[in-house]
Every structure is written in C-alpha cells, then in structure tokens.
Amino acid sequence: MIVAGAVLAVMLGAFGVGVWGVRLARTTSDLYVASRAVSSWWNAAAISGEYLSAASFLGIAGLEMKLGASVLWLPVGFAAGYLALLFFVAAPLRRFGSYTIPDFAEARLSSPRVRIVAAGVVLTIGGFYLVPQLKGAGLTLGSVAGTPYWVGVVAVGAVVALTVALGGMRGVTYVQAYQYWVKTFGIALPACLLLIYVGGLPERSALFGRELPRAPEGGLVVKLDSPQRVEFPEAARFTVDGRPERASAGEERTLSGRVVLPAGATVPVSEGTEAQRGGDWSRPVERSGPASPVFVYSLLLATFLGTMGLPHILVRFYTNPDGRAARSTTVRVLGLLGIFYLFPAVYGALGRALTPELYVKGATDAVVLELPKAAWPGLGGEILAALTAAGAFAAFMSTASGLLVSISGTLSHDVRRSSPADPPALRMGRFRRAALAGMVVPATLALFARGLDISVLVGWAFALAASTFCPLFLLGIWWRGLTARGAMAGMATGGTLASIGIFTTLVAGPVDGTLGALLAQPAAVSVPCAFVAMIGASVTDPERPRNTEATMLALHAPEGLGLEGLRSRA
Amino acid sequence: MKVIEVEAAGAPPRRTPRDELAETTPHGDIYLDRLIRRQLRLALLALAAFGGLVGSLPLLFLLFPSLEGLHLLGIPAPVLVLALPIFPGIVAIGLLYQRRADALDDAFRDLVSDDA
Numbered sequence: 001m002i003v004a005g006a007v008l009a010v011m012l013g014a015f016g017v018g019v020w021g022v023r024l025a026r027t028t029s030d031l032y033v034a035s036r037a038v039s040s041w042w043n044a045a046a047i048s049g050e051y052l053s054a055a056s057f058l059g060i061a062g063l064e065m066k067l068g069a070s071v072l073w074l075p076v077g078f079a080a081g082y083l084a085l086l087f088f089v090a091a092p093l094r095r096f097g098s099y100t101i102p103d104f105a106e107a108r109l110s111s112p113r114v115r116i117v118a119a120g121v122v123l124t125i126g127g128f129y130l131v132p133q134l135k136g137a138g139l140t141l142g143s144v145a146g147t148p149y150w151v152g153v154v155a156v157g158a159v160v161a162l163t164v165a166l167g168g169m170r171g172v173t174y175v176q177a178y179q180y181w182v183k184t185f186g187i188a189l190p191a192c193l194l195l196i197y198v199g200g201l202p203e204r205s206a207l208f209g210r211e212l213p214r215a216p217e218g219g220l221v222v223k224l225d226s227p228q229r230v231e232f233p234e235a236a237r238f239t240v241d242g243r244p245e246r247a248s249a250g251e252e253r254t255l256s257g258r259v260v261l262p263a264g265a266t267v268p269v270s271e272g273t274e275a276q277r278g279g280d281w282s283r284p285v286e287r288s289g290p291a292s293p294v295f296v297y298s299l300l301l302a303t304f305l306g307t308m309g310l311p312h313i314l315v316r317f318y319t320n321p322d323g324r325a326a327r328s329t330t331v332r333v334l335g336l337l338g339i340f341y342l343f344p345a346v347y348g349a350l351g352r353a354l355t356p357e358l359y360v361k362g363a364t365d366a367v368v369l370e371l372p373k374a375a376w377p378g379l380g381g382e383i384l385a386a387l388t389a390a391g392a393f394a395a396f397m398s399t400a401s402g403l404l405v406s407i408s409g410t411l412s413h414d415v416r417r418s419s420p421a422d423p424p425a426l427r428m429g430r431f432r433r434a435a436l437a438g439m440v441v442p443a444t445l446a447l448f449a450r451g452l453d454i455s456v457l458v459g460w461a462f463a464l465a466a467s468t469f470c471p472l473f474l475l476g477i478w479w480r481g482l483t484a485r486g487a488m489a490g491m492a493t494g495g496t497l498a499s500i501g502i503f504t505t506l507v508a509g510p511v512d513g514t515l516g517a518l519l520a521q522p523a524a525v526s527v528p529c530a531f532v533a534m535i536g537a538s539v540t541d542p543e544r545p546r547n548t549e550a551t552m553l554a555l556h557a558p559e560g561l562g563l564e565g566l567r568s569r570a
Numbered sequence: 571m572k573v574i575e576v577e578a579a580g581a582p583p584r585r586t587p588r589d590e591l592a593e594t595t596p597h598g599d600i601y602l603d604r605l606i607r608r609q610l611r612l613a614l615l616a617l618a619a620f621g622g623l624v625g626s627l628p629l630l631f632l633l634f635p636s637l638e639g640l641h642l643l644g645i646p647a648p649v650l651v652l653a654l655p656i657f658p659g660i661v662a663i664g665l666l667y668q669r670r671a672d673a674l675d676d677a678f679r680d681l682v683s684d685d686a
Binding site: 069072073076079080082083084086087088091200201204208279282283284285286287293296297300323324327328330331334335337338339341342345478547549550552553556557558560561562563 | 588591592594598599602605606609610613616617620624625627628629631632638641644645646648649652653654656657658660661663664665667668671672675676678679682683
C-alpha cells in the first residue's frame with residue numbers, strides 16, 4: 001500500500017508540476033524550447049532528470065548483480081557522454097539556434113533531404129528508447145501493485161502524453177527537474193540507510209572472494225509462479241512444495257512452486273545467467289567473455305559518443321540563453337549525474353548478498369525494487385521500497401516525456417514542414433496532436449514487446465546515435481568540408497552497421513569471441529566507418545553547401561558581438 | 571568621440587575585425603578560423619586528458635591483475651576506483667575545460683571588437 005501510494009504521489013506530482021508549467025507555456029517557442037530562458041540549474045536538473053532512465057535506475061544494478069562489476073563501465077560511459085557533448089557540441093549548437101537535430105542538419109548543409117533522413121533517425125532512436133521505458137513501467141507497476149502488465153504501460157503512456165501535449169517543453173522542464181530529485185533521493189537515501197543498517201557490505205567472500213552466492217541462515221524460500229529452468233553450480237538438497245529433492249553439480253532442472261534451499265546451499269541460477277565466484281564477479285575487465293577489453297571499449301565508445309546523439313537530450317540545450325550558459329549547464333549535469341551514479345552499484349552488490357532468490361527467478365532487473373524489503377524486514381524496508389519504486393516511476397516518466405517531446409517536435413516541425421508564417425494556434429495544435437499520436441505507436445509496441453530485453457533496445461539506441469548523429473555533429477560543427485551527400489552516406493553507413501550487429505545478436509543469440517563482442521556492441525566498428533564514409537563522400541562531392549562561412553560564424557562566434565542574427569543569411 | 575571625428579573628417583571610417591566577420595570576408599574568415607582551431611585544440615586536449623584518465627583503466631586492470639588483491643575499505647581497488655573517484659574526476663575535467671573555453675571566447679571577443 002505504501003508503495004502504491006508513493007508511485008501515485010510521484011505521478012500526481014509530475015502532473016501537477018506540468019499543469020503549473022502550462023500557465024507559462026503560451027507560445028510555440030514555449031512549447032518547443034521553453035523560450036530559451038530557463039536558468040542553468042533548472043536546465044541541468046531537467047537534463048539529468050530526462051537522461052536517467054529505466055536503464056540507469058533499475059538496469060545498472062540489475063546487470064551488475066547478474067554479470068558482475070564489469071557493468072560499472074556503463075555509468076562511467078553514461079556520465080562521460082556529457083563530457084563529449086561539452087567539448088564538441090554544447091556551445092556551438094546553442095549558438096546556432098536550431099530547434100531540432102533535423103533543423104541543424106538542414107541549416108548547416110542547406111539540404112531538405114538531409115532533414116528528412118535525420119528526422120527518420122530521430123524517430124527511430126526515440127521510438128526504440130520509448131518502448132523499454134513503457135515496458136519497465138508495466139513490469140514495475142505489476143510487481144509493486146499486482147496489476148496486469150498493460151495497466152502500467154497504458155497509465156504511464158497516458159500521463160506522459162497528456163503532460164507533454166498540455167505543457168510542452170516549458171512544463172516538461174520543471175517536471176524533469178522535479179523527477180531528477182525524486183530519482184536521486186529514491187536511489188541515494190535507501191542505499192545509505194541500507195548500508196548503515198546491514199553494517200557495510202555483507203558476505204564479502206561471495207562478493208569479492210571465492211564463494212558462490214549461498215542461502216542465508218534460516219534457508220532461502222523462492223516462490224516460482226511459472227516453471228523456471230535453473231542450473232545448480234554445486235550439488236544441493238532442497239525441497240519443492242515440501243517434497244525433498246537433490247541435484248548434482250552442473251545439473252539443469254525445471255522448477256516451479258515453493259522451492260526451499262537449506263542454509264548454506266549454493267543458489268541455483270536461471271538459464272542465461274552464469275554462476276560466478278566472488279573473484280570473477282568483481283573483476284571489471286577479463287581477457288574474454290562479456291567483460292573482454294574489446295567489449296568494454298566498444299561500450300565506452302557507444303555511450304561516450306552516443307549521448308550527444310540522443311534527440312531528447314540535445315533539444316534541451318536550446319533552452320539555454322547562450323553558448324556560455326550551455327557550457328555551464330553541461331558541467332552541472334556532470335555533477336548531478338556523478339551524484340546519482342554513485343548509488344546503483346550499492347544495490348547490485350547488496351543484492352548479490354541479500355536477495356539471491358533473484359538469481360533463481362532470473363529477475364535481477366528488480367533488485368532495486370526488491371532489496372529494501374529483503375534487507376530490512378518491517379516498516380523501514382517498506383518505506384524504502386516505496387522510495388525506490390517512486391524513483392523508478394520517475395525514471396520511466398521523465399525519460400518517456402523527454403522522448404515524446406522530441407518525437408512530437410520532429411513529427412510536427414520536421415516531417416510535416418511548418419513555416420513560421422503559420423498562426424501559433426495552428427502550430428500548437430499540431431504539436432499537441434503529434435504528442436498524442438507519437439505515443440500510440442511505441443505504447444502499442446510495448447504491449448507486444450514484453451519478452452524483449454530492455455538493455456538490448458537501449459544499447460541499440462546508443463550505438464545508433466553514436467553511429468549517425470555523433471559524426472554529423474562533430475564534422476558538421478568542426479569541419480567546413482562536410483556536404484549533404486557526405487552526411488547522408490555517413491549516417492546510412494553507421495546506422496546500417498549498428499543495426500546489423502544488434503539484430504544479429506537479437507535473432508541469433510550471443511556469439512563468442514571478438515566478433516561476438518563487436519556484434520553485441522558494434523560502436524567500435526560502426527562509428528569509425530560512419531566517420532570514414534562521411535568524410536569520403538564529402539571530399540568527392542562536387543556540390544558544396546551554400547554559405548558555409550556564415551554557418552561556421554553562427555556556430556562559433558561568441559555572443560556579444562552583434563553577430564547572432566547572421567544565421568538567417570546562411 | 572574625438573578620434574571618430576578626426577577619422578570622419580579624413581580617411582574612410584576604420585573597419586574592425588568584427589565588421590569583416592559580419593560580412594564574412596576572407597579577412598574575417600582568418601579570424602574565425604583561428605578561433606575554431608583554438609577551440610578544437612582545447613577540446614582535443616581535454617579529450618586526451620579524459621582518455622588518459624578513464625580510457626587507460628580497462629587496460630590497466632587487465633595488465634595488472636594483482637590490483638585485485640589490493641583492498642581498500644574491504645573492496646578490491648579496481649571496483650572501488652570504478653565506483654567512486656571517476657565521477658569527481660570527470661566533473662573536474664569538465665570544469666577546467668569550461669574555464670579555458672570561456673576564456674578563449676572572451677579573448678576572441680576582445681580581439682575582434684578592438685577599435686585600435
């Protein structure tokens with residue numbers, strides 16, 4: 001009850017802040033980019049709030065518990081992505097003053113065709129990133145309130161679509177800033193209190209030593225509602241619905257019902273999970289396997305370069321008043337994300353010691369939600385569980401609404417060309433209809449995509465962004481020679497290679513070795529290829545964009561020289 | 571005021587680099603090019619600093635597995651390094667970069683709006 005109440009409070013709070021923001025959203029400029037007059041701290045909290053998705057709030061801890069400390073490269077890459085953005089993109093793009101990524105592409109390269117290609121990529125990345133958010137909402141509401149899967153998907157989808165349609169970007173800016181703090185408190189407070197309550201990290205031998213996770217004193221009770229295929233890493237005796245059973249080392253069994261493991265028995269792991277001893281679990285890099293150096297570097301590259309290409313993040317930089325403010329906002333984002341990312345690792349480690357039943361169920365994704373109750377039985381745990389559930393909901397809602405803003409902005413502004421001459425009421429109406437329409441397809445996909453892995457879809461979005469928009473920005477901003485043909489060739493090359501890798505893994509399952517690592521995490525190949533294709537096709541292109549000089553001036557000239565109005569000439 | 575009067579009376583008014591930039595003349599382009607190259611050099615330098623700090627870690631952990639035996643606060647050093655000090659390090663690089671980049675912009679502004 002406490003949990004359901006907290007989730008409801010977060011959703012109502014977000015709606016309330018959104019409605020409060022509506023009073024300020026009067027013009028189209030407000031709807032798209034909050035009139036570019038939001039202060040650096042508000043903006044930084046909003047960007048962080050929008051960025052911290054289900055993958056950050058639930059995924060990092062869950063994957064850490066499942067795969068080990070090698071997963072901790074993920075938050076490093078997630079945060080460092082803003083360094084790349086700060087170094088190469090933040091200030092120039094703000095000075096250029098476009099509403100959306102397709103807007104930038106067209107204005108820089110004076111080609112409407114590039115705009116359409118870029119709009120297609122925005123919709124693809126946005127859509128595929130939105131599906132796992134809604135899916136997470138469906139699963140989480142199901143686990144905390146016992147509702148069917150579709151209820152969470154529809155509820156979060158509806159609240160987000162309404163908030164965006166009514167408030168636009170300005171309303172959403174305040175909602176996102178609010179969500180950042182909900183998430184940070186929701187993950188930090190329980191983590192600190194749990195560490196104090198259990199007295200630091202328990203069962204270090206299973207975390208860092210030679211031990212496999214074992215059933216605690218008093219035994220381990222696992223209720224399996226549906227049959228679950230598990231592997232026993234060591235021989236064990238146990239009972240299923242009261243019947244005594246035994247399994248030999250390495251044996252695979254299908255279990256269902258009430259499984260009880262006696263104290264000290266090693267915990268079986270669900271299919272697809274590898275039973276690891278503490279030393280292996282806590283190794284950040286290994287010579288081979290899912291923590292091989294090729295995989296780690298490719299992952300760091302995808303997250304480092306992919307962040308700048310996420311459409312819902314970039315659109316937020318236009319709400320800074322000038323280039324200098326864009327830089328200071330980005331540095332503040334780094335600080336806010338740095339605070340948040342200190343904590344997910346705590347859940348993964350505590351979960352390995354305190355909620356080993358999640359290994360049996362194959363539900364390590366839920367460790368952030370389940371850990372408080374398991375580690376701290378009673379009211380204390382209940383309240384902390386309510387906090388983490390509220391934070392999880394804030395994560396789905398904020399990322400989903402940020403994505404929806406960029407999707408509906410692209411639909412109403414880029415795909416269907418709007419002209420500045422259109423009356424504001426018409427353009428606002430279009431944006432609002434696009435917001436409602438933009439939610440329908442991803443929500444429908446989410447209803448049917450229950451079996452798809454969240455991290456696969458999110459990983460694909462990052463790899464795709466790093467392979468398409470990252471080269472577009474880096475070359476478009478820093479190299480005069482980029483042409484429309486080059487941009488399209490590069491985006492097509494990078495996007496195709498990234499998609500081939502991810503879909504091969506999705507369809508054929510994980511492949512061993514270096515090739516497998518590059519298929520699962522293709523950025524190390526697809527990003528350089530996209531750059532080469534973009535440069536190659538630009539150099540051989542006889543057609544140059546018009547007025548590159550004026551464009552470069554608009555991108556790089558500092559404010560205060562009276563040069564701002566020059567982009568209209570470009 | 572005096573200077574302007576003298577100039578107006580004699581030679582045509584002096585053009586500042588700002589005017590050259592505003593009209594995107596080849597002369598203005600040289601100024602802009604220099605700014606872009608300086609900003610890019612700074613960005614690449616900052617990138618190298620980050621790459622050296624964080625990018626070298628996977629290799630470091632791989633080449634020196636004995637680091638695992640080094641426990642701080644009961645946690646193996648590689649895990650602790652990955653979980654705690656990286657984030658303040660990233661912020662520090664960001665702050666240093668921001669100060670230098672803003673300073674480059676300021677210097678450019680002074681340079682091109684200089685009437686002398």
